Amino acid sequence: MDEAEQDRAFAEAIDRFGPALARMARGYEADPDLRRDLEQDVQVALWQSFAHFDGRCALSTWVWRVAHNRATSHMLAHRRRNAPGWASLEDIEIADAAPSPFDAAESGQAMTLILSIVERLDPPDRQILLLYLEGVTGAEIAAVTGVSPDVAAARIHRFKTMLTRRFAAAGEAP
Structure with a gap:
């Protein structure tokens, strides 16, 4: 070119x-x-x-x-x-005793919570989840990151499950 x-x-x-x-x-x-x-x-x-x-x-x-x-x-x-050190998606417990940014915020600040979680992730999980948050398809996430589509889907599913639990624990609708 x-x-x-x-x-x-x-x-x-x-x-x-x-x-x-x-x-x-x-x-x-x-x-x-x-x-x-x-x-x-x-x-x-x-x-x-x-x-x-x-x-x-x-x-x-x-x-x-x-x-x-x-x-x-x-x-x-x-x-x-x-x-703090990075952690894998499996190692992060969102519903811990420490207050999260969402605990004191309006629901409009949910992205603050999500980004605070993403910042704690190791680079491979961070890549997958940031691409997911941008609306990139699972197949394209796999192509960008080099993981299989099944691995990308599994990590996205775990992330969504964690968020659902966290928002439910905060008394918010997921």
Whole structure:
């Protein structure tokens, strides 16, 4: 792909996925300054990647794969000093005794709870759930993350079950 085609592909990707990429960055990075750095890193990586894009997969698959790979690299390179360690989806108990952001919030702040849970996940589970929250199909999640569609579906199902229990424990309708 020549540079003009690369520029066009990048512009289309940013036009179609820019807001979703910003939300993805929020799921990976809580610090606003580091989040802006991550968003810029993702954009640079995406632009560079189009030199190798040959159209064998959907544009959305390509964009998500590049973005999540860059976000994972960022996360590993910039571990938060005061953050607790990551955990797998199976290890997180949402209905613990510690107050969650949702306990004191209106139902309009449910995403705060969801993102606080996602921030605690290890990178593979985080990728799957952030893609799911963006409405990406299970098959495409599998293509982006490299897991089977059954594994992606199982992790999404566990996440939804955990959220249902957590919202029920808070007295909210799921």
